[in-house]
Amino acid sequence: MDKVTAGDAKAPGRSPDFIREIVAHDVGEAVAEAEKGGGGYAVRTRFPPEPNGYLHIGHAKSICLNFGIAKEFGGRCNLRFDDTNPSKEEQEYVDSIMEDIRWLGWDWGEHRYFASDYFGQLYDWAVHLIREGKAYVCDLTSDEVRQYRGTLTEPGKASPYRDRSVEENLDLFARMKGGEFPDGSRTLRAKIDMAHPNISMRDPVLYRILRATHHRTGDDWCIYPMYDYAHGQSDAIEGITHSICTLEFEAHRPLYEWFIENLPVPARPRQYEFARLNLTYTVLSKRKLLELVSKGYVSGWDDPRMPTLAGFRRRGYTPESIRALCDKVGVAKTNSVVDLALLEECLRDDLNKRALRRMAVLRPLKVVLENYPEGQVEEFDLNNNPEDPSAGTRKVPFSKVLYVEREDFMEDPPKKFFRLTPGREVRLRGAYLVTCTGVVKDASGEVAELRCTVDLSTKGGTAPDGRSPKATLHWVSAAHAVDAELRLYDRLFRAENPDKYPEGQDYKVNLNPESLVTLTGCKLEPSLAGAKPGDRFQFERQGYFCCDRDSKDGATVFNRTVTLKDSWARMQARSR
RNA sequence: UGGGGAGUAGCCAAGUGGUAAGGCACCGGUCUUUGGAACCGGCUAUCGAAGGUUCGAAUCCUUCCUCCCCAGCCA
Numbered sequence A: 001m002d003k004v005t006a007g008d009a010k011a012p013g014r015s016p017d018f019i020r021e022i023v024a025h026d027v028g029e030a031v032a033e034a035e036k037g038g039g040g041y042a043v044r045t046r047f048p049p050e051p052n053g054y055l056h057i058g059h060a061k062s063i064c065l066n067f068g069i070a071k072e073f074g075g076r077c078n079l080r081f082d083d084t085n086p087s088k089e090e091q092e093y094v095d096s097i098m099e100d101i102r103w104l105g106w107d108w109g110e111h112r113y114f115a116s117d118y119f120g121q122l123y124d125w126a127v128h129l130i131r132e133g134k135a136y137v138c139d140l141t142s143d144e145v146r147q148y149r150g151t152l153t154e155p156g157k158a159s160p161y162r163d164r165s166v167e168e169n170l171d172l173f174a175r176m177k178g179g180e181f182p183d184g185s186r187t188l189r190a191k192i193d194m195a196h197p198n199i200s201m202r203d204p205v206l207y208r209i210l211r212a213t214h215h216r217t218g219d220d221w222c223i224y225p226m227y228d229y230a231h232g233q234s235d236a237i238e239g240i241t242h243s244i245c246t247l248e249f250e251a252h253r254p255l256y257e258w259f260i261e262n263l264p265v266p267a268r269p270r271q272y273e274f275a276r277l278n279l280t281y282t283v284l285s286k287r288k289l290l291e292l293v294s295k296g297y298v299s300g301w302d303d304p305r306m307p308t309l310a311g312f313r314r315r316g317y318t319p320e321s322i323r324a325l326c327d328k329v330g331v332a333k334t335n336s337v338v339d340l341a342l343l344e345e346c347l348r349d350d351l352n353k354r355a356l357r358r359m360a361v362l363r364p365l366k367v368v369l370e371n372y373p374e375g376q377v378e379e380f381d382l383n384n385n386p387e388d389p390s391a392g393t394r395k396v397p398f399s400k401v402l403y404v405e406r407e408d409f410m411e412d413p414p415k416k417f418f419r420l421t422p423g424r425e426v427r428l429r430g431a432y433l434v435t436c437t438g439v440v441k442d443a444s445g446e447v448a449e450l451r452c453t454v455d456l457s458t459k460g461g462t463a464p465d466g467r468s469p470k471a472t473l474h475w476v477s478a479a480h481a482v483d484a485e486l487r488l489y490d491r492l493f494r495a496e497n498p499d500k501y502p503e504g505q506d507y508k509v510n511l512n513p514e515s516l517v518t519l520t521g522c523k524l525e526p527s528l529a530g531a532k533p534g535d536r537f538q539f540e541r542q543g544y545f546c547c548d549r550d551s552k553d554g555a556t557v558f559n560r561t562v563t564l565k566d567s568w569a570r571m572q573a574r575s576r
Numbered sequence B: 001u002g003g004g005g006a007g008u009a010g011c012c013a014a015g016u017g018g019u020a021a022g023g024c025a026c027c028g029g030u031c032u033u034u035g036g037a038a039c040c041g042g043c044u045a046u047c048g049a050a051g052g053u054u055c056g057a058a059u060c061c062u063u064c065c066u067c068c069c070c071a072g073c074c075a
Helices: A018-035 A057-072 A091-104 A115-131 A142-148 A166-178 A227-238 A247-262 A286-294 A309-315 A319-329 A340-354 A456-461 A526-530 A567-575
Strands: A044-047 A076-081 A112-114 A135-138 A187-190 A205-209 A223-225 A242-246 A270-274 A356-358 A364-369 A378-383 A393-398 A401-405 A425-428 A433-441 A447-455 A475-477 A482-489 A516-524 A536-539 A543-547 A556-563
Touching: A018 A057, A018 A242, A018 A270, A044 A057, A044 A227, A044 A242, A057 A076, A057 A091, A057 A242, A057 A309, A057 A319, A076 A091, A076 A115, A076 A227, A091 A309, A091 A319, A112 A115, A115 A135, A115 A166, A115 A187, A115 A205, A115 A223, A115 A227, A135 A166, A166 A205, A205 A227, A223 A227, A227 A242, A227 A247, A242 A247, A247 A270, A309 A319, A309 A556, A319 A340, A340 A536, A340 A543, A340 A556, A364 A516, A393 A475, A393 A526, A425 A456, A447 A456, A482 A526, A516 A526, A536 A556
Parallel strands: A044 A076, A076 A112, A242 A270, A356 A536, A364 A447, A482 A556
Antiparallel strands: A135 A187, A187 A205, A205 A223, A364 A401, A378 A393, A401 A475, A425 A433, A433 A447, A482 A516, A536 A543, A543 A556
């Protein structure tokens, strides 16, 4: 038995949630008991994913809760795959789940288990229930079972097979296991109470016959335990003290407890329920995520628009930012929908402190500096991160022909537009103050090029007379620029609640047609040439970007993780 | 109309009989070589409603209202 430790029940600056309060209380009693010479215990939790899909941000909340509590109280958190339905579960999913939990920053040590590890024990316990007269083999079809179950307001009625003898049940159950009966022809059911007001207590199914190759046990079994029967007993086998799950299992708790009370299990875990995480502009149901992937609405489980951990990772989110979100949303029992903006803020807060700054021009507009010497190249030292002097500086080349952002020029600007316009002086970040002197247009009248003059006395961006333009622009030297593809991602759904749609439609009508805008021919400063997939940067004035794994030599690809806050854009939107 | 839960600001969420924390969003302002960041201020909540108990109620009692979950051989 692990050592009893109280740990720190209180995260700094935050009051403990109701589950941590329960755990702290239980640990307190265990410590007191241990001091009186009793056994006591250490906290044991578990994260129990079903390997039938990729982990998403909703799982992150559960992961942080379970692993977080174990860590804070000096206990342990097991990783247990709830793999009782081989028709939906795959090895690919168990691999991705482990990768994602590790990426999030948690470690289950040696304690990785599978419900399928317990199939033998679970079977023996089912036999035990039969012997006690508390379970029976039922020959009703699934339709009949449904009819016999009753409704929310009417009691069910007993299955005609409910009173089979122990011997007959034992024989039948063994033959179910032995493969003598076709799929779906019989079930093993608990004998509880067909009139119970809680429907999950009306003789729930424990085992069904199902011929499917299991990702771990292969074809060893043709009967598989149901969740309700497998979960609590798996908890008991592992010595779980606090079995934390989401609200929809609250009604199953009496059944969870019924099994624990009626079986010779080695421990008495207790179940607690909390509200799952929901986000605006996001769907998190596994069915929908699977549909988006399998029907090609996104490029895969790790498409940067997916709310999966793999998607967030590829998009450029940090594990720290996701953990910060989980920390900030709290743990309670109210159904809630958290604003996506909170997650974005967690990310910006993290990356603002850590991401190196770079200059990248998304939509290039050529600028010729008329009075700058032809062929001359200067190198400026720019801060890698103004928030963190220890991040140092890097060299950025400057020359006569540059690119600036097309959006940073307007020939006929509205009031309060501070950037480039004919006759106006702006600062080129870290370089010089320049003034727009001319506009060159192409045959169609589009602005093709800008002419500017440089004030050579403003080297580094400060004027000797102290004048300071209102705008500072990012730029890239044309001759030194690295070409890149930039993928500008936006929310996958345009509706705050994607599940609200017109009659006869479905959630997919809310898909955002502009969730991905791909830009090619973007111009990056040369220091970005060596970026590796996964590297994150702040492209100044644009947002945070992450080098994508699609990058090849000479063909760099960056994903936009999130934009910077843009008060100009907000102002524009408001005035419209 | 059965059972199980939940209602505190636009969104989360503390609060556990002593006079409503904090975060996000939003709105101002200061500062700024990122229209970013930082900093300051605002957002002044009939605590779902109505009764009651109490010197005192978001917290206790009663009734009512609204929302969520449960009728898979899914988890």
